[in-house]
Amino acid sequence: MTTAYLRGAGGLRHGPAVVAVTTGLCNGGRVDLGGAPPVFSARAEVTGDHVRVTVTGEVDMATADTMVQTTLREPARQVTLDLRAVTFFDSAAIHAVVQLARRFPGALTVFPSRQVSRVLEISGLGDQEWLRPL
Numbered sequence: 001m002t003t004a005y006l007r008g009a010g011g012l013r014h015g016p017a018v019v020a021v022t023t024g025l026c027n028g029g030r031v032d033l034g035g036a037p038p039v040f041s042a043r044a045e046v047t048g049d050h051v052r053v054t055v056t057g058e059v060d061m062a063t064a065d066t067m068v069q070t071t072l073r074e075p076a077r078q079v080t081l082d083l084r085a086v087t088f089f090d091s092a093a094i095h096a097v098v099q100l101a102r103r104f105p106g107a108l109t110v111f112p113s114r115q116v117s118r119v120l121e122i123s124g125l126g127d128q129e130w131l132r133p134l
Contacts, residue, residue: 039058040055040056040057040058040059040062040066041055041057042054042056042063042066042067042070042071043055043070044070044071044073044074046076049075049077049078050076050077050079050080051071051074051076051078051079051080052079052080052082053067053070053071053079053080053081053082054082054085055067055081055082055083055085055086056085056086057085057086057087057088058086058087058088059083059086059089059090059092059093059096060088060089060090060092060093061090061092064090064092064093064095064096065096067081067093067096068096068099068100071100072103076104077104077107078104078107078109079100079104079107079108079109080108080109080110080111081097081100081108081109081110081111082111083111083112083113083116084111084112084113085113086112086113086115086116087113087115088115089113089115089116089119089120090119091123093116093119094119094123094125097110097120097125098125101128106129109130109132110128110130110131110132111132112131112132112134114134117131117134
């Protein structure tokens with residue numbers, strides 16, 4: 001199992017299964033979340049040639065590539081992207097999912113949260129074969 005976390009404070013750390021990155025505020029200040037849960041996580045579970053990536057929190061410009069890299073870290077023929085715990089989904093996240101759909105044609109399944117489903121619907125991707133209904 002591989003997990004990637006993005007926290008609001010703490011510097012850049014790399015570990016065998018953890019990536020933590022500092023993010024700043026618009027004014028250049030820093031916020032110490034003091035042990036608060038991560039605002040983003042992506043966890044991959046591999047069973048045979050299937051990888052299931054469970055994503056929680058906010059998928060945006062700062063985290064979308066981590067979601068993709070977590071998915072691609074293990075070789076797989078079938079990919080399930082569980083986004084049911086995603087609370088924010090922007091254009092970088094849309095691009096990341098489309099990138100995965102192109103990489104795994106006919107082999108990607110996406111389970112969206114209500115927010116993800118709405119964003120994909122607005123962007124014209126609500127009828128894609130890889131998207132499962134709520």
